[in-house]
Amino acid sequence: MLAIVVIIVARTLPESPRWLMTHGRMEEAERNIASIEEAVRKSGQEIEPVDDSQALELTPEKRYGYVMFLGLVFRTYPRRAVLGATLMITQSFLYNAIYFTYGLVLVKFYGVAADKVPLYGLAFAVGNLCGPLILAPLFDSVGRKPMISGTYIISGLLLAISGWMFNDGHLDATTQTFCWIVIFFFASAGASAAYLTVSETWPIEIRAEAIAVFFAIAQVFGAFGPVFYGWLIGDGSDTTGLFIGYVIGGAIMVLGGIVELAIGIKAEGKSLEEITKPITATDQPAAAAVT
Numbered sequence: 001m002l003a004i005v006v007i008i009v010a011r012t013l014p015e016s017p018r019w020l021m022t023h024g025r026m027e028e029a030e031r032n033i034a035s036i037e038e039a040v041r042k043s044g045q046e047i048e049p050v051d052d053s054q055a056l057e058l059t060p061e062k063r064y065g066y067v068m069f070l071g072l073v074f075r076t077y078p079r080r081a082v083l084g085a086t087l088m089i090t091q092s093f094l095y096n097a098i099y100f101t102y103g104l105v106l107v108k109f110y111g112v113a114a115d116k117v118p119l120y121g122l123a124f125a126v127g128n129l130c131g132p133l134i135l136a137p138l139f140d141s142v143g144r145k146p147m148i149s150g151t152y153i154i155s156g157l158l159l160a161i162s163g164w165m166f167n168d169g170h171l172d173a174t175t176q177t178f179c180w181i182v183i184f185f186f187a188s189a190g191a192s193a194a195y196l197t198v199s200e201t202w203p204i205e206i207r208a209e210a211i212a213v214f215f216a217i218a219q220v221f222g223a224f225g226p227v228f229y230g231w232l233i234g235d236g237s238d239t240t241g242l243f244i245g246y247v248i249g250g251a252i253m254v255l256g257g258i259v260e261l262a263i264g265i266k267a268e269g270k271s272l273e274e275i276t277k278p279i280t281a282t283d284q285p286a287a288a289a290v291t
Contacts, residue, residue, distance in 0.1 A: 068279070069209045072202070079263050080201050084210070087194035088218035090152065090256030094159070094187060094249055097225030101233060102180065108236025109166075110173035120177045127181035131188035139193055145264040148197065149257040151190030156253030158183045163246025167239045187253070194256075200267050203279045225249075 037047055073081040106112040106120055131151075139147045162179040165171050171179065195211065202210040229249075232241035267275045 066209055066213070069206045069213065072206065072279075077202070080265070083259060083263050083265070084194075084198040084201070084214045085217055086259040087148070087152075087190075087197055087256050088214045089221045090252050091187065091191035091194050092218035092222030093225045094155070094253050095191065095225075096222040097229045097245070097249055098159075098180065098184075100226035101229040104230065104233050104236075105176070105242070106173055108233060109239065109242075110176065112173050120173065123177050124180050124184070127183070127185040128188040131185040132192045135186075135189040136192075139189075139196075140268045143266060143268050144193070144197070145260060145266060148190055148193045148264060149260040151186040151193070152253050152257030152260060155183050155187035155190060156250040156255075156257065158186070158250075159253065160247045160250035163243045163250070166246065167243035169239075190253075190256075197265070197267075200272060200275055201265050203276050204272060205279045 040047055102121070102124065103114075103117045106117055107114055112120065135147070135151070158179070162171070162176070162183065165179070166176065195215075198211050198214050199207060229242070229245050232245040234241065265275065
């Protein structure tokens with residue numbers, strides 16, 4: 001159901017000037033651009049002129065569908081499809097597996113009262129919030145590939161290490177929660193970048209479809225996480241199963257990081273048109289006007 005909602009929302013997001021231009025609605029695009037530039041100038045910032053050599057000539061179309069998107073997946077951008085799917089699936093598995101079972105872990109292994117679990121969940125959420133807020137600038141300054149791969153690999157290794165500590169009895173409810181906070185400090189930044197990767201590496205005309213499809217695919221795989229981990233938790237009498245689950249979850253995140261290292265795209269400091277040429281762009285020399 002959530003995937004359906006995301007698809008509907010993605011198809012009804014506010015229309016950007018780029019989207020309007022690729023759909024032949026030039027007057028609306030120009031009005032939007034003018035209002036954006038005016039707001040920027042009023043805020044005290046300057047807008048640097050763009051050289052005409054960077055202009056693109058477009059041949060707008062009215063509609064773009066999933067058939068066109070599938071053609072791009074299998075013919076034009078198969079590596080990007082693998083990258084986007086891998087990043088989305090791996091983070092979805094980790095999030096669903098841990099987030100939907102952490103309460104069971106606290107109650108069955110650490111004896112936390114059920115009415116106290118939300119307090120630990122609140123602390124858990126701190127890592128999720130701080131990660132993107134603090135690390136976000138580094139994805140532009142350090143770069144997409146090192147930051148995405150780094151956050152995935154670090155969170156995966158930390159999960160495996162915390163699983164070892166859990167299995168050996170070195171953790172209690174507080175320290176286990178602290179481990180989750182640190183793990184998801186990195187994982188949340190990486191997961192956010194997975195959505196960014198899909199958003200900026202597909203043509204503007206079908207970007208909404210790309211986000212919706214990869215999100216839906218990720219949720220299908222992510223749904224197995226809580227089922228698998230719930231089964232490993234069992235009645236809470238044996239820690240070995242969950243330890244193995246944490247190692248598997250960590251390995252899955254590390255896999256996502258390795259894929260990013262291998263085929264990730266260096267998108268930092270580039271315009272969307274530099275990263276991915278619009279479908280409607282012609283092969284003619286750049287023109288100052290968009291047709």
